[in-house]
Every structure is written in C-alpha cells, then in structure tokens.
Amino acid sequence: MNNVNLTASEIGMLWTQYIQNSMSIQILRYFYQTAEDGDIKSVVKEALRIAEYVTEDVKAIFRDEQLPIPNGFNENDVNLDAPKLFLDPFMLTFIENMGKAGSAAHGLSLGISSRKDIREFFSKTSIDTIQLFNMCVDVALEKGLFVRSPQIDVQNEVEYIEGxxxxxxxxxxxxxxxxxxxxxxxxxxxxxxxxxxxxxxxxxxxxxxxxxxxxxxxxxxxxxxxxxxxxxxxxxxxxxxxxxxxxxxxxxxxxxxxxxxxxxxxxxxxxxxxxxxxxxxxxxxxxxxxxxxxxxxxxxxxxxxxxxxxxxxxxxxxxxxxxxxxxxxxxx
Incomplete structure (x- = not known):
C-alpha cells in the first residue's frame, strides 16, 4: 500500500488505459478466435496478454486506492461465435497501429507520473508495447504484408533554406x-x-x-x-x-x-x-x-x-x- 495519494493526472491516465484496454481485449479475443495463420495468431495472443495484465494491474491499483473500478467493456460486447469478419493480415495492421498509439500513450502517461509504482507500471507497459510492435512488424515483413514508406533519392549535400x-x-x-x-x-x-x-x-x-x-x-x-x-x-x-x-x-x-x-x-x-x-x-x-x-x-x-x-x-x-x-x- 503506497502512502502517497495518486495525482489527478495519474488517475486519469490509469482510467483511460483501463477503458481502452478492456475494449481491446474483446477485439483481440475475437481476432484470436478467428485467426488462421499461426504466426499472426501468436502476435494476437501477445497483444491480448498485454491488454489483460494492464486492466488487471489498474484494477488492483484502484482497489488499493479505494477508487471506483471502471465498468469498461466485457464479454457481452463481443460475439465469439460470429463468422470471420477480418482477414488475418488486417489483424497485424490493426495491432501495428495499436502499438504505435499505445507507445505514445504509455510514454505520455510515464511522463506525467510521479509516484514510483505508477512510473514502474507505465515503464513496463511502454517496453511491452514496443516489443509487441516490433514483433508485429517482423511477422508482417516476413509475410510480405508490411507497407513500407516510399523510397526516394535525396540531395548529396546538406542544404539550407534560402528565402x-x-x-x-x-x-x-x-x-x-x-x-x-x-x-x-x-x-x-x-x-x-x-x-x-x-x-x-x-x-x-x-x-x-x-x-x-x-x-x-x-x-x-x-x-x-x-x-x-x-x-x-x-x-x-x-x-x-x-x-x-x-x-x-x-x-x-x-x-x-x-x-x-x-x-x-x-x-x-x-x-x-x-x-x-x-x-x-x-x-x-x-x-x-x-x-x-x-x-x-x-x-x-x-x-x-x-x-x-x-x-x-x-x-x-x-x-x-x-x-x-x-x-x-x-x-x-
């Protein structure tokens, strides 16, 4: 039990992470249920693991601080028996974008946190999200699914703006x-x-x-x-x-x-x-x-x-x- 109260910023960021990750869990559960490619299914499984531990850790923090635990999203928000809606490559693309947004959000959350346990929590989520992103990109590259940025020819010398x-x-x-x-x-x-x-x-x-x-x-x-x-x-x-x-x-x-x-x-x-x-x-x-x-x-x-x-x-x-x-x- 930490004897330093959470700041408004810490509460707000933890609350946001709980809501958004509880939503992601339902989407990822459906992805895992319908994924056919083994490598892509492994990426989905890792993304699901991260989202689940984030929600559980935030829930534990809120309990310790005697704060109301958000409702968020649950199994009633997804029909796991529904036929396949997204092809497997989309799952990689979705997780890639989720990884980019998550890295930025966790970095911001870390930057506004002062209590040591909260900084440690957001440090861990940042590292895990970055590793997930790299895993996702590696699989997409191996399967020829990753869309690369354009390649261009650039000047041979450093130039300055003139006017x-x-x-x-x-x-x-x-x-x-x-x-x-x-x-x-x-x-x-x-x-x-x-x-x-x-x-x-x-x-x-x-x-x-x-x-x-x-x-x-x-x-x-x-x-x-x-x-x-x-x-x-x-x-x-x-x-x-x-x-x-x-x-x-x-x-x-x-x-x-x-x-x-x-x-x-x-x-x-x-x-x-x-x-x-x-x-x-x-x-x-x-x-x-x-x-x-x-x-x-x-x-x-x-x-x-x-x-x-x-x-x-x-x-x-x-x-x-x-x-x-x-x-x-x-x-x-």
Missing part, C-alpha cells in the same frame, strides 16, 4: 522527408479506418450507426485520396496497402457501444496525428490541408459522442468533487 519561397503557399515544391512520413502514416491509418467502418457498417443492425459508419468510410476514403494526390504531385507513389481485408460477414460481432467507442478513439488519434503533421510540415498548403481535414474529423467525432451520450454508453472519467453541489446539499 521564404520554401514555405510559400503559392509555390508547391517537392516534399521533404519529414512531410513524406506524415502523409504516409496518415494514408495508412485512414485505410485502416476505412476497413473498420466498412466492417462495422455491415454488421450493425442500427440504422443510425450504419449511417455513421458509412459516413466515416467516406471521410477516410476522401482523406486517402487527398494525401495520395499530394504524393503524386511530387512524383512519389503513395502506399498501396490493400483495403480488401473485410469478409462478407454481416452477422453481429461487436456491440454498438464498443464500435462507437472505438470510432471515438480513432477520431481522437486522427486529430492528434493531423495536428502533429500540420506543425511538422513546412509547406504552408500542407498545414492548411491538415487543419481543414482535422476540422472535418472533429465534427464527425462530435456527432459520435452525441450518439454515445444519447444511448448512455459513454462512461464518465473520474472528476473532482463539485464543491458548490455539496454546499447546496448541506443547506438543504
């Missing part, structure tokens, strides 16, 4: 390598989003959620085209990963609540990616493009949150006591 023309919105110079990496990664994540929306649209029985997923698919496809066209303007071939990893299964697999929550996580991640890309891009037109597309994601995410609230599916994070409300009750 504001380099940044001008009216002069579309060729892309630099920093801009290429962000365009490339955002194409990959949008292709994943397109596949997820396709799968969710065809397996939900709710007209409202089906329409929301179709809209998400259209947004992802549009963004892939925008980024791909920018590549082509610099005579660079955009990544050509397959978006055909969804089967024709139309049986219900995941609960509507889980599907909508995952979309809210993906939307938030997308906005973060675009914000980072906008800051890193030295071509002014790219920065404007990212900001414009980010606004579109923000509106989509807001509508998703409204659906979650409407159906009472959105669990509330721990918050500070409302002192004014306590005073009101005392007066009564």
């Amino acid at each position: 504001k023309k380099y940044l001008s919105p009216f002069y579309k110079r060729v892309l630099n390598t920093v801009e290429i990496v962000h365009l490339f990664e955002n194409i990959k994540t949008n292709i994943v989003g397109e596949m997820i929306c396709t799968a969710f649209a065809q397996t939900t029985t709710s007209k409202e959620i089906k329409a929301y997923m179709k809209r998400g698919k259209e947004i992802s496809a549009k963004h892939v085209k925008v980024f791909s066209d920018i590549f082509r303007e610099s005579a660079i071939n955009p990544p050509m990963g397959s978006n055909g990893f969804v089967t024709d299964n139309s049986s219900s697999v995941f609960s509507d609540r889980l599907m909508m929550f995952l979309m809210s996580v993906l939307s938030a991640t997308g906005q973060g990616n675009y914000s980072t890309a906008s800051t890193a891009s030295m071509r002014f037109d790219l920065a404007i493009t990212y900001q414009r597309l980010s606004a579109e994601i923000a509106l989509y995410a807001k509508d998703g949150i409204d659906i979650l609230i409407k159906h009472k599916w959105l669990e509330e994070p721990p918050q500070a006591l409302d002192r004014e409300e306590i005073v009101k009750k005392t007066k009564k």
Whole structure:
C-alpha cells in the first residue's frame, strides 16, 4: 500500500488505459478466435496478454486506492461465435497501429507520473508495447504484408533554406522527408479506418450507426485520396496497402457501444496525428490541408459522442468533487 495519494493526472491516465484496454481485449479475443495463420495468431495472443495484465494491474491499483473500478467493456460486447469478419493480415495492421498509439500513450502517461509504482507500471507497459510492435512488424515483413514508406533519392549535400519561397503557399515544391512520413502514416491509418467502418457498417443492425459508419468510410476514403494526390504531385507513389481485408460477414460481432467507442478513439488519434503533421510540415498548403481535414474529423467525432451520450454508453472519467453541489446539499 503506497502512502502517497495518486495525482489527478495519474488517475486519469490509469482510467483511460483501463477503458481502452478492456475494449481491446474483446477485439483481440475475437481476432484470436478467428485467426488462421499461426504466426499472426501468436502476435494476437501477445497483444491480448498485454491488454489483460494492464486492466488487471489498474484494477488492483484502484482497489488499493479505494477508487471506483471502471465498468469498461466485457464479454457481452463481443460475439465469439460470429463468422470471420477480418482477414488475418488486417489483424497485424490493426495491432501495428495499436502499438504505435499505445507507445505514445504509455510514454505520455510515464511522463506525467510521479509516484514510483505508477512510473514502474507505465515503464513496463511502454517496453511491452514496443516489443509487441516490433514483433508485429517482423511477422508482417516476413509475410510480405508490411507497407513500407516510399523510397526516394535525396540531395548529396546538406542544404539550407534560402528565402521564404520554401514555405510559400503559392509555390508547391517537392516534399521533404519529414512531410513524406506524415502523409504516409496518415494514408495508412485512414485505410485502416476505412476497413473498420466498412466492417462495422455491415454488421450493425442500427440504422443510425450504419449511417455513421458509412459516413466515416467516406471521410477516410476522401482523406486517402487527398494525401495520395499530394504524393503524386511530387512524383512519389503513395502506399498501396490493400483495403480488401473485410469478409462478407454481416452477422453481429461487436456491440454498438464498443464500435462507437472505438470510432471515438480513432477520431481522437486522427486529430492528434493531423495536428502533429500540420506543425511538422513546412509547406504552408500542407498545414492548411491538415487543419481543414482535422476540422472535418472533429465534427464527425462530435456527432459520435452525441450518439454515445444519447444511448448512455459513454462512461464518465473520474472528476473532482463539485464543491458548490455539496454546499447546496448541506443547506438543504
């Protein structure tokens, strides 16, 4: 038992990890149930192991601190008897993206933690997530499934920017390598989003959620085209990963609540990616493009949150006591 109370930041990050990993467990359980390739199944098994110990460790910490344990997601949010919805290569792609987002989230969580046991916890999750990502990429490379960043010829000498023309919105110079990496990664994540929306649209029985997923698919496809066209303007071939990893299964697999929550996580991640890309891009037109597309994601995410609230599916994070409300009750 630690005699130092958790900070608000530590509670918030632990709560977030519990909710998101409890969701991941249900998705990974279904992946493990339907995976056919032995190597890919091993990656899924490791991802599932990490997600399960994260939720159990957070639960233990919350019990020790006498904090309410979040509801999160459970076996009622997945139908393990449903036919195969995603082909095995998609499982690798999903875990690859989960590994990237997880590494960033665990690193941030470690950076804002002060209590030793919490720092040790996030240090362990960071290391395990990095190892999972490497395992995932190694298997994808061995099977010829990993989509590599474009290879380009670069200058032979170091150069310095000579004037504001380099940044001008009216002069579309060729892309630099920093801009290429962000365009490339955002194409990959949008292709994943397109596949997820396709799968969710065809397996939900709710007209409202089906329409929301179709809209998400259209947004992802549009963004892939925008980024791909920018590549082509610099005579660079955009990544050509397959978006055909969804089967024709139309049986219900995941609960509507889980599907909508995952979309809210993906939307938030997308906005973060675009914000980072906008800051890193030295071509002014790219920065404007990212900001414009980010606004579109923000509106989509807001509508998703409204659906979650409407159906009472959105669990509330721990918050500070409302002192004014306590005073009101005392007066009564």
